[in-house]
Amino acid sequence: MAAPGSCALWSYCGRGWSRAMRGCQLLGLRSSWPGDPLSARLLSQEKRAAETHFGFETVSEEEKGGKVYQVFESVAKKYDVMNDMMSLGIHRVWKDLLLWKMRPLPGTQLLDVAGGTGLAWVLGDAEELPFDDDKFDIYTIAFGIRNVTHIDQALQEAHRVLKPGGRFLCLEFSQVNNPLISRLYDLYSFQVIPVLGEVIAGDWKSYQYLVESIRRFPSQEEFKEMIEDAGFHKVTYKSLTSGIVAIHSGFKL
Amino acid sequence: MANLLRPVLRRLCGLPGLQRPAAEMPLRARSDGAGPLYSHHIPTSPLQKALLAAGSAAMALYNPYRHDMVAVLGETTGHRTLKVLRDQMRRDPEGAQILQERPRISTSTLDLGKLQSLPEGSLGREYLRFLDVNRVSPDTRAPTRFVDDEELAYVIQRYREVHDMLHTLLGMPTNILGEIVVKWFEAVQTGLPMCILGAFFGPIRLGTQSLQVLVSELIPWAIQNGRRAPCVLNLYYERRWEQSLRALREELGITAPPMHVQGLA
Numbered sequence: 001m002a003a004p005g006s007c008a009l010w011s012y013c014g015r016g017w018s019r020a021m022r023g024c025q026l027l028g029l030r031s032s033w034p035g036d037p038l039s040a041r042l043l044s045q046e047k048r049a050a051e052t053h054f055g056f057e058t059v060s061e062e063e064k065g066g067k068v069y070q071v072f073e074s075v076a077k078k079y080d081v082m083n084d085m086m087s088l089g090i091h092r093v094w095k096d097l098l099l100w101k102m103r104p105l106p107g108t109q110l111l112d113v114a115g116g117t118g119l120a121w122v123l124g125d126a127e128e129l130p131f132d133d134d135k136f137d138i139y140t141i142a143f144g145i146r147n148v149t150h151i152d153q154a155l156q157e158a159h160r161v162l163k164p165g166g167r168f169l170c171l172e173f174s175q176v177n178n179p180l181i182s183r184l185y186d187l188y189s190f191q192v193i194p195v196l197g198e199v200i201a202g203d204w205k206s207y208q209y210l211v212e213s214i215r216r217f218p219s220q221e222e223f224k225e226m227i228e229d230a231g232f233h234k235v236t237y238k239s240l241t242s243g244i245v246a247i248h249s250g251f252k253l
Numbered sequence: 254m255a256n257l258l259r260p261v262l263r264r265l266c267g268l269p270g271l272q273r274p275a276a277e278m279p280l281r282a283r284s285d286g287a288g289p290l291y292s293h294h295i296p297t298s299p300l301q302k303a304l305l306a307a308g309s310a311a312m313a314l315y316n317p318y319r320h321d322m323v324a325v326l327g328e329t330t331g332h333r334t335l336k337v338l339r340d341q342m343r344r345d346p347e348g349a350q351i352l353q354e355r356p357r358i359s360t361s362t363l364d365l366g367k368l369q370s371l372p373e374g375s376l377g378r379e380y381l382r383f384l385d386v387n388r389v390s391p392d393t394r395a396p397t398r399f400v401d402d403e404e405l406a407y408v409i410q411r412y413r414e415v416h417d418m419l420h421t422l423l424g425m426p427t428n429i430l431g432e433i434v435v436k437w438f439e440a441v442q443t444g445l446p447m448c449i450l451g452a453f454f455g456p457i458r459l460g461t462q463s464l465q466v467l468v469s470e471l472i473p474w475a476i477q478n479g480r481r482a483p484c485v486l487n488l489y490y491e492r493r494w495e496q497s498l499r500a501l502r503e504e505l506g507i508t509a510p511p512m513h514v515q516g517l518a
Contacts, residue, residue, distance in 0.1 A: 191266055191300050199308035202321050204295055204398075 052149060055212030064149045071206045072147075078201040079116060085196055086207075094245050095142060098171045101238075101247060102138055111136045111161065113154075114144020127153040131161045138162075142171040146217045155230035162252040168232055173214040174223070174239060174246035181242045189214070220246050265300040269401040291403040293396040302329045305399065314454060317429075321395055327447035328399040328409060334445050335405040341484055342408070348487035355407055356491050358391045358414040368494060376501055377494030380421045387427040391417060411486060412443065418490050422502060423478070424510050429455070430463055431514055434471045441479030443486070470511040481506040 050061045059067060075082065083091050104110055113126050124130045126141070126148050139158045148154045158168050176182040189211040197207025218226065220237050223246075227235045232250030239246045289296065297305065306329040313322040342348030356362070368377040384390065394413045397406040416435070423438060425431035433455040440448035456464055482505040493501065502508075 187262070187266065191298065192304065195301055195304040195308055198305065198325065199312050199322065202319075 053216050055209040055216065057212075061149055068147045068149075071209050074203050074206045075201065082197065082201055082207075085200060086193055090241065091143075094171060094240055097240060098140065098142060098169060098247055101249065102140065102167075102169060104138065108138060109136045109163075110138045110140065113139065113141040113158075114147070116143075127157060129157045129161050133160050134163045134166075135161050136163060136166055138167050138169065140169045140171070143173070145170055146172055146213055152226060152230065155227055155232075159231045159252055164252055166252045168227065168248075168250040168252070170223075170227075170248045171245060172223075172248070173217060174237075174243050175219040177239060177243040185242075185244060220248075223248055266298045268296045268298055290401065291397075291406055293398050294401075294403075294406070295398045296401060297329075297399055302399065305329045310450065314457070317458070320393075323447065323451065324395050324397075324413070325399060326450065327413075327445060328397060330446040331409060332400065332402075332405065334443065335400065335402075335408050338412075338443060338445075338484075338486060339405060339408050342486055345484070345487040347489050348484070351411065351487070351489055352404070352407070355411075356489070357410075358417075358490070359394075360390060360392050362491075363391065371494060374497050374499065375494065376421070376490065376496050376498050379498045380418065380490075380494075383417065383421045387420075389417065389427060408486070412439075412445070415485060415488075415490065418488075419485060421498070422485075422505070422507055423475075425514055428514075429459065430467065430471070433459075433467060434475050434510075434514070437472050437475035438479045441476050442482070442484060466512070471514070474508070474511050478507050 051058050052061045052064050053059070054064050054067050087094075102110075111131070113129075115121055122130065126144070127150050139162050141154075141158070145151055145154055155168075162168065176185050193211050194204045194208045197210075198204040201207075217223070220239060220243070224235050224237055227248055227250045230250075231252070233253050235248065235250040237246050237248040305325055309322040309325040309329065312319050313326060316322075339352070342352050365381065368381045371377040391414065394410070394416075397410050400406040400409055416439075419425075419435050419438060420427065420431065423435060425434050433452065436448055436451040436455055439445070440452040456467060459467065485505070
Protein backbone atom coordinates (compact mmCIF):
# COMPACT_ATOMS: atom_id res chain seq x y z
CA MET A 1 0.00 0.00 0.00
CA ALA A 2 1.08 3.54 -0.49
CA ALA A 3 3.01 4.11 2.70
CA PRO A 4 6.68 4.95 2.96
CA GLY A 5 8.30 1.54 3.17
CA SER A 6 6.02 -1.24 4.34
CA CYS A 7 8.45 -2.12 7.11
CA ALA A 8 8.01 1.28 8.71
CA LEU A 9 4.27 0.87 8.65
CA TRP A 10 4.44 -2.56 10.24
CA SER A 11 6.57 -1.41 13.14
CA TYR A 12 3.97 1.34 13.63
CA CYS A 13 1.53 -1.38 14.66
CA GLY A 14 3.72 -2.68 17.41
CA ARG A 15 6.39 -5.28 17.52
CA GLY A 16 4.00 -8.20 17.41
CA TRP A 17 2.81 -7.14 14.01
CA SER A 18 6.21 -6.55 12.53
CA ARG A 19 7.17 -10.09 13.42
CA ALA A 20 3.98 -11.34 11.87
CA MET A 21 4.43 -9.28 8.73
CA ARG A 22 7.96 -10.42 8.18
CA GLY A 23 6.59 -13.91 7.90
CA CYS A 24 4.13 -12.92 5.21
CA GLN A 25 4.77 -13.13 1.53
CA LEU A 26 4.02 -9.60 0.55
CA LEU A 27 3.73 -8.66 -3.04
CA GLY A 28 2.99 -5.15 -4.09
CA LEU A 29 1.57 -4.34 -7.49
CA ARG A 30 2.68 -1.07 -8.94
CA SER A 31 1.28 1.15 -11.57
CA SER A 32 -2.21 0.05 -12.53
CA TRP A 33 -2.16 1.44 -16.04
CA PRO A 34 -4.58 -0.10 -18.48
CA GLY A 35 -2.90 1.67 -21.35
CA ASP A 36 -0.58 -1.06 -22.62
CA PRO A 37 -1.32 -2.59 -26.06
CA LEU A 38 -2.42 -5.98 -24.71
CA SER A 39 -5.15 -4.66 -22.48
CA ALA A 40 -6.21 -2.18 -25.15
CA ARG A 41 -6.88 -5.14 -27.44
CA LEU A 42 -8.62 -7.11 -24.75
CA LEU A 43 -10.90 -4.24 -23.79
CA SER A 44 -13.82 -4.79 -26.08
CA GLN A 45 -13.77 -2.92 -29.38
CA GLU A 46 -17.21 -1.40 -28.74
CA LYS A 47 -15.88 0.49 -25.75
CA ARG A 48 -13.36 2.43 -27.80
CA ALA A 49 -15.69 5.38 -28.34
CA ALA A 50 -16.94 5.33 -24.76
CA GLU A 51 -16.29 8.26 -22.50
CA THR A 52 -15.52 8.42 -18.84
CA HIS A 53 -14.57 10.97 -16.22
CA PHE A 54 -11.13 12.24 -15.31
CA GLY A 55 -11.91 14.28 -12.23
CA PHE A 56 -14.52 16.75 -13.45
CA GLU A 57 -13.31 16.50 -17.05
CA THR A 58 -14.75 14.14 -19.60
CA VAL A 59 -12.24 12.02 -21.50
CA SER A 60 -12.33 8.91 -23.64
CA GLU A 61 -11.76 5.65 -21.81
CA GLU A 62 -8.60 5.10 -23.80
CA GLU A 63 -7.19 8.44 -22.69
CA LYS A 64 -7.94 8.03 -19.04
CA GLY A 65 -5.29 5.42 -18.29
CA GLY A 66 -2.58 7.56 -19.82
CA LYS A 67 -3.72 10.69 -18.03
CA VAL A 68 -3.83 8.93 -14.66
CA TYR A 69 -0.37 7.57 -15.37
CA GLN A 70 0.91 11.09 -15.98
CA VAL A 71 -0.60 12.32 -12.73
CA PHE A 72 1.17 9.66 -10.73
CA GLU A 73 4.43 10.12 -12.59
CA SER A 74 4.19 13.74 -11.63
CA VAL A 75 3.36 13.24 -7.95
CA ALA A 76 5.69 10.32 -7.35
CA LYS A 77 8.64 12.31 -6.09
CA LYS A 78 6.82 14.13 -3.34
CA TYR A 79 4.15 11.45 -2.80
CA ASP A 80 4.79 10.69 0.86
CA VAL A 81 5.42 14.28 1.90
CA MET A 82 2.23 15.43 0.21
CA ASN A 83 0.14 12.64 1.77
CA ASP A 84 1.38 13.68 5.19
CA MET A 85 0.74 17.35 4.55
CA MET A 86 -2.69 16.97 3.01
CA SER A 87 -4.07 14.59 5.60
CA LEU A 88 -2.00 15.93 8.51
CA GLY A 89 -0.61 12.45 8.94
CA ILE A 90 -4.04 10.89 9.33
CA HIS A 91 -3.53 8.68 6.28
CA ARG A 92 -1.15 6.61 8.42
CA VAL A 93 -3.92 5.98 10.93
CA TRP A 94 -6.26 4.87 8.15
CA LYS A 95 -3.67 2.47 6.80
CA ASP A 96 -3.05 1.22 10.31
CA LEU A 97 -6.71 0.42 10.71
CA LEU A 98 -6.68 -1.45 7.44
CA LEU A 99 -3.81 -3.58 8.67
CA TRP A 100 -5.59 -4.26 11.95
CA LYS A 101 -8.62 -5.44 10.07
CA MET A 102 -6.45 -7.65 7.94
CA ARG A 103 -4.69 -9.36 10.86
CA PRO A 104 -2.14 -11.06 8.65
CA LEU A 105 -0.30 -14.10 9.96
CA PRO A 106 3.01 -15.65 9.00
CA GLY A 107 2.47 -17.46 5.74
CA THR A 108 -0.36 -15.23 4.53
CA GLN A 109 -0.11 -14.59 0.78
CA LEU A 110 -0.93 -10.93 0.42
CA LEU A 111 -1.29 -8.86 -2.72
CA ASP A 112 -1.27 -5.09 -2.35
CA VAL A 113 -2.34 -3.34 -5.53
CA ALA A 114 -1.35 0.23 -6.42
CA GLY A 115 1.38 -0.17 -3.85
CA GLY A 116 2.91 3.29 -4.14
CA THR A 117 6.18 3.47 -2.28
CA GLY A 118 6.00 -0.03 -0.76
CA LEU A 119 8.62 -2.81 -0.98
CA ALA A 120 9.08 -5.82 -3.31
CA TRP A 121 6.93 -5.07 -6.32
CA VAL A 122 5.71 -6.37 -9.65
CA LEU A 123 4.60 -4.19 -12.53
CA GLY A 124 1.09 -4.90 -13.73
CA ASP A 125 -2.41 -3.78 -14.61
CA ALA A 126 -5.19 -3.91 -12.02
CA GLU A 127 -7.69 -4.73 -14.76
CA GLU A 128 -5.58 -7.66 -15.91
CA LEU A 129 -3.36 -9.04 -13.16
CA PRO A 130 -0.27 -11.05 -14.08
CA PHE A 131 -1.14 -13.82 -11.64
CA ASP A 132 -2.87 -17.17 -11.80
CA ASP A 133 -6.30 -17.86 -10.35
CA ASP A 134 -6.79 -18.65 -6.68
CA LYS A 135 -3.37 -17.52 -5.57
CA PHE A 136 -3.71 -15.04 -2.69
CA ASP A 137 -5.22 -15.08 0.78
CA ILE A 138 -5.69 -11.34 0.94
CA TYR A 139 -5.99 -8.68 -1.76
CA THR A 140 -5.68 -5.09 -0.65
CA ILE A 141 -5.91 -1.85 -2.53
CA ALA A 142 -5.49 1.43 -0.71
CA PHE A 143 -6.29 4.70 -2.49
CA GLY A 144 -5.81 3.02 -5.84
CA ILE A 145 -9.12 1.72 -7.12
CA ARG A 146 -10.49 5.21 -7.58
CA ASN A 147 -8.02 5.78 -10.42
CA VAL A 148 -8.74 2.61 -12.36
CA THR A 149 -10.67 3.15 -15.60
CA HIS A 150 -12.84 0.04 -15.25
CA ILE A 151 -13.39 -0.54 -11.57
CA ASP A 152 -15.65 -3.53 -12.23
CA GLN A 153 -12.82 -5.25 -14.08
CA ALA A 154 -10.38 -4.59 -11.27
CA LEU A 155 -12.89 -6.10 -8.84
CA GLN A 156 -13.36 -9.15 -11.05
CA GLU A 157 -9.60 -9.60 -11.24
CA ALA A 158 -9.37 -9.31 -7.48
CA HIS A 159 -11.96 -12.06 -7.20
CA ARG A 160 -10.10 -14.23 -9.67
CA VAL A 161 -6.70 -14.17 -8.02
CA LEU A 162 -8.02 -14.73 -4.51
CA LYS A 163 -8.16 -18.24 -3.09
CA PRO A 164 -11.56 -19.53 -2.00
CA GLY A 165 -11.97 -18.12 1.50
CA GLY A 166 -9.75 -15.22 0.51
CA ARG A 167 -10.52 -11.67 1.54
CA PHE A 168 -10.77 -8.46 -0.47
CA LEU A 169 -10.02 -5.26 1.39
CA CYS A 170 -10.22 -1.79 -0.05
CA LEU A 171 -9.34 1.48 1.66
CA GLU A 172 -10.61 4.40 -0.37
CA PHE A 173 -11.98 7.89 -0.15
CA SER A 174 -15.73 7.84 0.20
CA GLN A 175 -18.70 10.09 0.92
CA VAL A 176 -18.94 12.16 4.05
CA ASN A 177 -22.09 11.44 6.01
CA ASN A 178 -22.31 14.65 8.03
CA PRO A 179 -23.47 17.83 6.19
CA LEU A 180 -21.37 20.27 8.24
CA ILE A 181 -18.24 18.19 7.95
CA SER A 182 -18.98 17.72 4.28
CA ARG A 183 -18.93 21.50 3.77
CA LEU A 184 -15.67 21.88 5.65
CA TYR A 185 -14.17 18.95 3.79
CA ASP A 186 -15.18 20.44 0.43
CA LEU A 187 -13.75 23.77 1.44
CA TYR A 188 -10.48 22.19 2.49
CA SER A 189 -10.31 19.92 -0.56
CA PHE A 190 -10.92 22.54 -3.20
CA GLN A 191 -9.42 25.63 -1.63
CA VAL A 192 -6.39 24.25 0.15
CA ILE A 193 -5.24 21.00 -1.44
CA PRO A 194 -4.36 22.31 -4.92
CA VAL A 195 -2.55 25.22 -3.27
CA LEU A 196 -0.51 22.76 -1.19
CA GLY A 197 0.24 20.83 -4.35
CA GLU A 198 1.48 23.97 -6.08
CA VAL A 199 3.58 25.27 -3.20
CA ILE A 200 5.13 21.98 -2.11
CA ALA A 201 5.30 20.02 -5.33
CA GLY A 202 4.94 22.71 -7.99
CA ASP A 203 1.96 20.82 -9.33
CA TRP A 204 -1.55 22.26 -9.07
CA LYS A 205 -3.26 20.13 -11.66
CA SER A 206 -2.46 16.70 -10.24
CA TYR A 207 -3.89 17.67 -6.88
CA GLN A 208 -6.93 19.25 -8.50
CA TYR A 209 -7.44 15.88 -10.19
CA LEU A 210 -7.06 14.15 -6.84
CA VAL A 211 -9.85 16.05 -5.11
CA GLU A 212 -12.14 15.83 -8.14
CA SER A 213 -11.61 12.09 -8.57
CA ILE A 214 -12.67 11.62 -4.96
CA ARG A 215 -16.01 13.28 -5.72
CA ARG A 216 -16.49 10.95 -8.69
CA PHE A 217 -16.05 7.77 -6.75
CA PRO A 218 -19.23 5.86 -5.78
CA SER A 219 -20.67 6.09 -2.27
CA GLN A 220 -20.16 3.44 0.37
CA GLU A 221 -23.41 1.63 -0.54
CA GLU A 222 -22.86 1.85 -4.31
CA PHE A 223 -19.33 0.53 -4.03
CA LYS A 224 -20.59 -2.29 -1.79
CA GLU A 225 -22.97 -3.30 -4.57
CA MET A 226 -20.19 -3.21 -7.14
CA ILE A 227 -18.12 -5.52 -4.97
CA GLU A 228 -21.07 -7.89 -4.64
CA ASP A 229 -21.53 -7.79 -8.42
CA ALA A 230 -17.97 -9.04 -8.82
CA GLY A 231 -18.93 -12.16 -6.90
CA PHE A 232 -17.86 -11.34 -3.37
CA HIS A 233 -19.89 -12.36 -0.33
CA LYS A 234 -20.39 -10.96 3.14
CA VAL A 235 -19.53 -7.51 1.82
CA THR A 236 -19.31 -4.92 4.56
CA TYR A 237 -17.87 -1.47 4.96
CA LYS A 238 -16.73 0.76 7.76
CA SER A 239 -16.58 4.53 7.38
CA LEU A 240 -13.68 6.33 8.99
CA THR A 241 -13.33 10.00 9.88
CA SER A 242 -17.00 10.77 9.17
CA GLY A 243 -16.84 8.96 5.85
CA ILE A 244 -13.87 10.75 4.36
CA VAL A 245 -12.54 7.24 3.81
CA ALA A 246 -14.10 3.82 4.07
CA ILE A 247 -12.77 0.28 4.30
CA HIS A 248 -14.74 -2.21 2.25
CA SER A 249 -14.37 -5.93 2.82
CA GLY A 250 -15.61 -8.97 0.93
CA PHE A 251 -14.92 -12.70 0.77
CA LYS A 252 -14.53 -15.12 -2.07
CA LEU A 253 -16.35 -18.31 -1.24
CA MET B 254 -25.13 31.33 11.46
CA ALA B 255 -24.73 29.34 8.28
CA ASN B 256 -26.90 31.87 6.51
CA LEU B 257 -24.59 34.69 7.52
CA LEU B 258 -21.55 32.74 6.55
CA ARG B 259 -22.76 31.59 3.17
CA PRO B 260 -22.43 34.83 1.18
CA VAL B 261 -19.02 35.49 2.71
CA LEU B 262 -17.82 32.06 1.77
CA ARG B 263 -19.23 32.46 -1.71
CA ARG B 264 -17.17 35.59 -2.25
CA LEU B 265 -14.03 34.10 -0.77
CA CYS B 266 -14.34 30.81 -2.54
CA GLY B 267 -16.02 31.86 -5.75
CA LEU B 268 -14.24 31.82 -9.05
CA PRO B 269 -13.76 34.89 -11.18
CA GLY B 270 -16.52 35.24 -13.72
CA LEU B 271 -18.62 32.47 -12.20
CA GLN B 272 -22.34 33.06 -11.88
CA ARG B 273 -24.02 32.39 -8.59
CA PRO B 274 -23.56 28.66 -8.32
CA ALA B 275 -26.40 26.28 -7.63
CA ALA B 276 -27.14 25.58 -3.96
CA GLU B 277 -25.40 22.26 -4.26
CA MET B 278 -21.89 23.50 -4.95
CA PRO B 279 -21.23 26.82 -3.24
CA LEU B 280 -17.82 25.80 -2.00
CA ARG B 281 -16.53 23.97 -4.99
CA ALA B 282 -13.80 26.15 -6.37
CA ARG B 283 -13.56 24.32 -9.63
CA SER B 284 -16.61 24.01 -11.82
CA ASP B 285 -17.47 24.29 -15.49
CA GLY B 286 -18.78 27.83 -15.07
CA ALA B 287 -15.42 29.57 -14.90
CA GLY B 288 -13.41 28.59 -17.94
CA PRO B 289 -9.78 29.49 -18.48
CA LEU B 290 -9.20 32.88 -20.12
CA TYR B 291 -5.97 31.92 -21.82
CA SER B 292 -3.84 28.86 -22.28
CA HIS B 293 -2.36 27.70 -18.92
CA HIS B 294 -4.84 29.86 -16.99
CA ILE B 295 -5.98 28.35 -13.69
CA PRO B 296 -8.93 30.35 -12.27
CA THR B 297 -8.60 30.79 -8.53
CA SER B 298 -10.82 32.13 -5.76
CA PRO B 299 -9.72 35.04 -3.56
CA LEU B 300 -9.06 32.58 -0.74
CA GLN B 301 -6.86 30.44 -2.97
CA LYS B 302 -4.94 33.49 -4.11
CA ALA B 303 -4.34 34.51 -0.52
CA LEU B 304 -3.16 31.02 0.41
CA LEU B 305 -0.98 30.85 -2.68
CA ALA B 306 0.55 34.23 -1.97
CA ALA B 307 1.38 33.28 1.62
CA GLY B 308 2.59 29.81 0.69
CA SER B 309 4.71 30.90 -2.24
CA ALA B 310 6.31 33.70 -0.21
CA ALA B 311 7.21 31.27 2.57
CA MET B 312 8.51 28.66 0.16
CA ALA B 313 10.56 31.16 -1.84
CA LEU B 314 12.25 32.31 1.37
CA TYR B 315 12.79 28.75 2.55
CA ASN B 316 14.12 27.51 -0.77
CA PRO B 317 15.50 30.30 -2.97
CA TYR B 318 15.87 27.90 -5.88
CA ARG B 319 12.09 27.72 -6.23
CA HIS B 320 11.87 30.41 -8.90
CA ASP B 321 8.41 29.14 -9.73
CA MET B 322 7.29 30.33 -6.29
CA VAL B 323 8.54 33.85 -6.98
CA ALA B 324 6.50 33.80 -10.19
CA VAL B 325 3.40 32.60 -8.33
CA LEU B 326 3.87 35.31 -5.72
CA GLY B 327 4.04 37.90 -8.46
CA GLU B 328 0.91 36.66 -10.14
CA THR B 329 -1.20 36.38 -7.02
CA THR B 330 -0.29 39.78 -5.60
CA GLY B 331 0.10 41.87 -8.71
CA HIS B 332 -3.39 42.40 -10.09
CA ARG B 333 -3.84 46.01 -9.09
CA THR B 334 -0.31 47.01 -10.03
CA LEU B 335 -0.54 45.22 -13.36
CA LYS B 336 -3.58 47.33 -14.22
CA VAL B 337 -1.61 50.49 -13.53
CA LEU B 338 1.28 49.21 -15.64
CA ARG B 339 -1.02 48.22 -18.46
CA ASP B 340 -2.69 51.64 -18.48
CA GLN B 341 0.70 53.28 -18.51
CA MET B 342 1.72 51.16 -21.49
CA ARG B 343 -1.45 52.15 -23.30
CA ARG B 344 -0.60 55.83 -22.94
CA ASP B 345 2.88 55.39 -24.44
CA PRO B 346 3.08 54.90 -28.23
CA GLU B 347 5.77 52.20 -28.08
CA GLY B 348 4.09 50.55 -25.10
CA ALA B 349 0.74 50.55 -26.88
CA GLN B 350 2.31 48.79 -29.84
CA ILE B 351 3.71 46.14 -27.55
CA LEU B 352 0.26 45.57 -26.04
CA GLN B 353 -1.19 45.30 -29.51
CA GLU B 354 1.40 43.02 -31.07
CA ARG B 355 2.31 41.07 -27.92
CA PRO B 356 5.90 40.15 -28.84
CA ARG B 357 7.44 37.27 -26.92
CA ILE B 358 11.09 36.67 -26.12
CA SER B 359 12.07 33.03 -26.47
CA THR B 360 14.50 30.96 -28.50
CA SER B 361 11.72 30.30 -30.98
CA THR B 362 10.96 33.98 -31.55
CA LEU B 363 14.53 35.27 -31.46
CA ASP B 364 16.77 35.02 -34.48
CA LEU B 365 19.92 34.07 -32.59
CA GLY B 366 22.01 33.92 -35.74
CA LYS B 367 21.10 37.47 -36.61
CA LEU B 368 21.81 38.69 -33.08
CA GLN B 369 25.20 37.01 -33.21
CA SER B 370 26.08 38.87 -36.39
CA LEU B 371 25.30 42.30 -34.95
CA PRO B 372 28.18 44.64 -34.09
CA GLU B 373 29.81 44.60 -30.69
CA GLY B 374 28.18 46.99 -28.27
CA SER B 375 24.75 46.67 -29.85
CA LEU B 376 21.83 45.71 -27.64
CA GLY B 377 21.28 42.44 -29.49
CA ARG B 378 24.92 41.37 -29.33
CA GLU B 379 25.31 42.32 -25.69
CA TYR B 380 22.06 40.55 -24.76
CA LEU B 381 23.34 37.40 -26.42
CA ARG B 382 26.65 37.74 -24.60
CA PHE B 383 24.77 38.10 -21.32
CA LEU B 384 22.84 34.88 -22.01
CA ASP B 385 26.08 33.07 -22.88
CA VAL B 386 28.19 34.27 -19.96
CA ASN B 387 25.52 33.63 -17.37
CA ARG B 388 24.41 30.42 -19.06
CA VAL B 389 20.74 31.31 -19.08
CA SER B 390 18.07 30.93 -21.69
CA PRO B 391 14.98 33.01 -22.33
CA ASP B 392 12.95 29.81 -22.30
CA THR B 393 13.06 29.21 -18.58
CA ARG B 394 10.25 31.65 -17.88
CA ALA B 395 7.14 29.75 -16.81
CA PRO B 396 3.85 30.79 -18.40
CA THR B 397 1.43 32.92 -16.39
CA ARG B 398 -1.32 30.95 -14.69
CA PHE B 399 -2.99 32.80 -11.84
CA VAL B 400 -3.79 36.19 -13.35
CA ASP B 401 -7.50 36.43 -14.13
CA ASP B 402 -7.26 38.75 -17.11
CA GLU B 403 -5.60 37.79 -20.34
CA GLU B 404 -4.15 41.20 -21.15
CA LEU B 405 -2.69 41.54 -17.66
CA ALA B 406 -1.38 37.99 -18.01
CA TYR B 407 0.57 39.21 -21.03
CA VAL B 408 1.87 42.24 -19.13
CA ILE B 409 3.35 40.11 -16.38
CA GLN B 410 4.71 37.67 -18.94
CA ARG B 411 6.36 40.60 -20.74
CA TYR B 412 7.79 41.87 -17.46
CA ARG B 413 9.32 38.45 -16.86
CA GLU B 414 10.77 38.17 -20.32
CA VAL B 415 12.19 41.67 -20.13
CA HIS B 416 14.00 40.84 -16.89
CA ASP B 417 17.05 39.52 -18.72
CA MET B 418 17.09 42.68 -20.81
CA LEU B 419 17.33 44.68 -17.59
CA HIS B 420 20.32 42.65 -16.49
CA THR B 421 21.98 43.63 -19.76
CA LEU B 422 21.01 47.29 -19.43
CA LEU B 423 22.20 47.53 -15.86
CA GLY B 424 25.27 45.37 -16.39
CA MET B 425 24.29 43.05 -13.54
CA PRO B 426 25.13 39.32 -13.45
CA THR B 427 22.68 36.62 -12.39
CA ASN B 428 24.26 35.92 -9.02
CA ILE B 429 22.37 36.80 -5.86
CA LEU B 430 23.82 40.28 -5.62
CA GLY B 431 23.05 41.09 -9.24
CA GLU B 432 19.51 39.78 -8.88
CA ILE B 433 18.86 41.92 -5.82
CA VAL B 434 20.07 45.04 -7.60
CA VAL B 435 17.80 44.34 -10.55
CA LYS B 436 14.92 43.67 -8.14
CA TRP B 437 15.37 47.10 -6.56
CA PHE B 438 15.36 48.69 -9.99
CA GLU B 439 12.21 46.76 -10.91
CA ALA B 440 10.53 47.58 -7.60
CA VAL B 441 10.96 51.28 -8.22
CA GLN B 442 9.98 51.00 -11.86
CA THR B 443 6.93 48.72 -11.59
CA GLY B 444 5.75 48.85 -7.98
CA LEU B 445 4.93 45.15 -8.16
CA PRO B 446 4.51 43.77 -4.62
CA MET B 447 6.63 40.77 -5.53
CA CYS B 448 9.53 43.01 -6.56
CA ILE B 449 9.25 45.03 -3.37
CA LEU B 450 9.16 41.88 -1.26
CA GLY B 451 12.06 40.39 -3.20
CA ALA B 452 14.07 43.60 -2.85
CA PHE B 453 13.66 43.62 0.94
CA PHE B 454 13.85 39.92 1.66
CA GLY B 455 16.42 38.96 -0.95
CA PRO B 456 19.37 40.32 1.08
CA ILE B 457 18.46 38.18 4.09
CA ARG B 458 20.94 35.50 3.17
CA LEU B 459 23.83 37.81 2.35
CA GLY B 460 27.05 38.15 4.30
CA THR B 461 27.89 41.47 5.96
CA GLN B 462 30.41 42.54 3.36
CA SER B 463 28.00 42.08 0.49
CA LEU B 464 25.25 43.72 2.52
CA GLN B 465 27.42 46.74 3.13
CA VAL B 466 28.24 47.17 -0.53
CA LEU B 467 24.61 46.65 -1.41
CA VAL B 468 23.21 49.17 1.00
CA SER B 469 25.85 51.85 0.58
CA GLU B 470 26.42 51.75 -3.16
CA LEU B 471 24.31 49.43 -5.26
CA ILE B 472 20.82 50.01 -3.93
CA PRO B 473 21.01 53.80 -4.04
CA TRP B 474 22.31 53.53 -7.60
CA ALA B 475 19.50 51.16 -8.57
CA ILE B 476 16.85 53.41 -7.03
CA GLN B 477 18.24 56.51 -8.70
CA ASN B 478 18.28 54.90 -12.11
CA GLY B 479 14.89 53.31 -11.56
CA ARG B 480 13.32 56.66 -10.87
CA ARG B 481 15.08 58.46 -13.67
CA ALA B 482 14.42 55.97 -16.44
CA PRO B 483 11.07 55.86 -18.25
CA CYS B 484 9.08 52.65 -17.84
CA VAL B 485 11.19 49.84 -19.24
CA LEU B 486 8.11 47.92 -20.25
CA ASN B 487 7.52 50.54 -22.90
CA LEU B 488 10.59 49.58 -24.86
CA TYR B 489 10.13 47.45 -27.93
CA TYR B 490 13.44 45.66 -27.49
CA GLU B 491 12.90 43.47 -30.50
CA ARG B 492 13.05 46.58 -32.69
CA ARG B 493 16.12 47.96 -31.01
CA TRP B 494 18.58 45.11 -31.42
CA GLU B 495 20.87 47.21 -33.60
CA GLN B 496 20.80 50.16 -31.26
CA SER B 497 24.05 50.62 -29.38
CA LEU B 498 23.75 49.67 -25.74
CA ARG B 499 25.50 52.85 -24.72
CA ALA B 500 23.07 54.98 -26.68
CA LEU B 501 20.13 53.12 -25.16
CA ARG B 502 21.52 53.63 -21.67
CA GLU B 503 21.90 57.32 -22.37
CA GLU B 504 18.36 57.49 -23.68
CA LEU B 505 17.09 55.93 -20.48
CA GLY B 506 19.41 57.85 -18.20
CA ILE B 507 21.08 54.71 -16.90
CA THR B 508 24.56 55.39 -15.57
CA ALA B 509 27.42 52.98 -15.13
CA PRO B 510 27.22 50.90 -11.95
CA PRO B 511 29.27 52.30 -9.02
CA MET B 512 31.48 49.21 -9.14
CA HIS B 513 32.00 46.11 -11.16
CA VAL B 514 29.74 43.37 -9.76
CA GLN B 515 31.56 40.10 -10.29
CA GLY B 516 30.25 37.79 -12.94
CA LEU B 517 29.41 39.77 -16.01
CA ALA B 518 32.20 39.94 -18.60
